Amino acid sequence: MVLRVAVVGAGGSGLTSIKACVEDGLEPVCFESSDDIGGLWNFKEAPVPQRSSIYRSLVVNTSKEMMCFSDFPMPADYPNFMHHPRLLEYLRLYAERFQLLRHVRFQTTVKSVKQRPDFCTSGQWDVVTSRDGEEEGHVFDAVLVCSGHYTHPASPLLHLPGYETFSGRCLHSWDYKDGDAFRGKRVVVVGIGNSGGDIAVEISRSAEQTFLSTRRGSWVMGRMSRGGLPFDMTLITRLNNTLMQLLPESLLNWTVERELNGRYDHRLYGLEPRHRILDRRPLINDDLPGRILQGALQMRAHLRGFTQSGVRFEDGSVEENIDTVVFATGYRFSFPFLASHVVSVSENKAALYKYVFPPELERPTLAVVGLVQPLGAVMPIAEMQARWATRVFKGCIKLPSLASMLQDVRCKQEAMARRYVTSQRHTIQVDYVPYMDELAELVGARPSPLRLLLTDPRLGLNLMLGPCTPYQYRLRGPGKWPGARQAILTQWERVARPMQTRPCEDPKPGRSLMGPLVLAAVCVAAYVNRNKLAAFLQDPTALSDHVKAAGFF
DSSP states (O other): OOOEEEEEOOSHHHHHHHHHHHHTTOEEEEEOSSSSSOGGGSOOSSOOTTSOOOOTTOBOSSOHHHHSBTTBOOOTTSOSSOBHHHHHHHHHHHHHHTTOGGGEETTOEEEEEEEOTTHHHHOOEEEEEEETTEEEEEEESEEEEOOOSOSEEOOOGGGSTTGGGOOSEEEEGGGOOOSGGGTTOEEEEEOOSHHHHHHHHHHHTTSSEEEEEOSSOOOEEOSBOGGGOBHHHHHSBHHHHHHHHHSOHHHHHHHHHHHHHHHSOTTTTTOOOSSOGGGSOOEEOSSHHHHHHTTSEEEEOOEEEEOSSSEEETTSOEEOSOOEEEEOOOEEOOOTTBOTTTSOEETTEEOOBTTTBOTTOSSOOEEEOSOOEESSOSHHHHHHHHHHHHHHHHTSSOOOOHHHHHHHHHHHHHHHHHHSOSOGGGTTEEOHHHHHHHHHHHHTOOOOHHHHHHHOHHHHHHHHHSBOOGGGGGSSSTTOOTTHHHHHHTHHHHHHGGGOOSOOOOOOOOOOSHHHHHHHHHHHHHHHTHHHHHHHHHOTHHHHHHHHHTTOO
16 A cells, blocks of 8 residues: 655755655655745745745855755756755756656645554554645645744844833844845844844945844855865865864864964954854855945844843943844744644754654654754755655664664764754754765665775765765665766866856966975974874964964964
8 A cells, every 4th residue: 555645845855755755656745835835945025924934135055066956966057056046946847857746735734733543553644734714634644744944033032121112123034035124224133143144244235334243253154165166065075074073173173263264364353253163053154254344244242132222232332223123043943733742842952863753653654854954955964864754654764762762862962062052053953974874874875985986986086085965875775866976977067067158268287296295295294293293183273383483474
């Protein structure tokens, strides 16, 4: 008998979940409350309650090669970092290519998902939906929850003294659409996440003065790395992941912070945070330092309260004649259609086995897809979660014991608590490569770069040294895609394609001895100072101080 699966939501996570169901011979029925696909990426002129909302100028901060689905590369002429309409267009192409829309019921809201009386034996669910005011009941063998986590704004407004008598306007970034309404105004933006940075920069182009208030500060990275390449394609690699595991954290922090401060001094710009670079996700923004340099944007301390016409900051400073305060303070996630004992959420934490399965269900027939926050793209992770979940539904993969799953949940929560500063932003944080490999191992699709070095050296080197693009997870196992190898070998061509719009002469070939000379010098220096190497790895600033004292810079 074919298993029927309810999919809640037709955003990126929902679409790839439908596809995973079809690939594994299941029968998906997707319920989407709006009249279109796309979820978060479907821009609306006005925010709609209980749905995600984005601003008009939003540009994605993960590159196209890193965020595409693993068996459907984005068109070569797409820009590397897209304006949101292009991403929605890609989702439409994906849905068309794999004929996913026939499984979607639009303008249908899921009201409740409850276990059936015989759940212990059947694993089935009673699902109640509503369309045009009429409710309908369904029975499903499994449920994939893909409802997103950017629908319920979190705001500290009610806890700030003086807000009742403040004469200006207060809103959340969920309500923000563009900077036109702030022309000639004095505006405070609270929060230095990616949305806060984007909104502050955009408002500063039309406002009289913009202030960006932050509790901790932030390290700031641009979308470009050296040579103008997408930063995530040079950062998220298997080589870097290995170095992260082998090298001392102090050395890694020092190296990355030195690189970022080499572009602009974070302390000089008022950005320097209280934490190290690896303790919190950095802000991805190309324009923020320039707006500070031009005076259009001023960094300020944490917002502590309001005066009648202004705001008061943590350092005691006050800004009067403030017209608007925008709270870019994140979101709370919840599942109002689920009973609390199915997926319990407390302080923005959900106890899910590998961020997918509620461990205490008698039968593993409900999974949450896309409830993660990586430094990298969510869509390939959601795809891998769905591939794993559907195989669990089919019985091809067995989950471990309850005790083992609860131990895994605790270990992940403790690891995140040790690594990151306490924040609701980090309750669902995952590291892209380790997490993808972990799920791929369960699916049977984890690539083997070392084996490929022997059997296919060109491909193996791309996997070892190049970006960890999603295509790697279609090279073997269930769902293997014949085009995966070619997609990996041509990924840099697709990066270059949208930028090569003007012919330039090819550079004359030449050889440089600088690279080999630098490498030889480093090796000689390491050998000569081998007795001091261990101390340097533990405290890299000591070498910097020594070099400065010697007058090299």
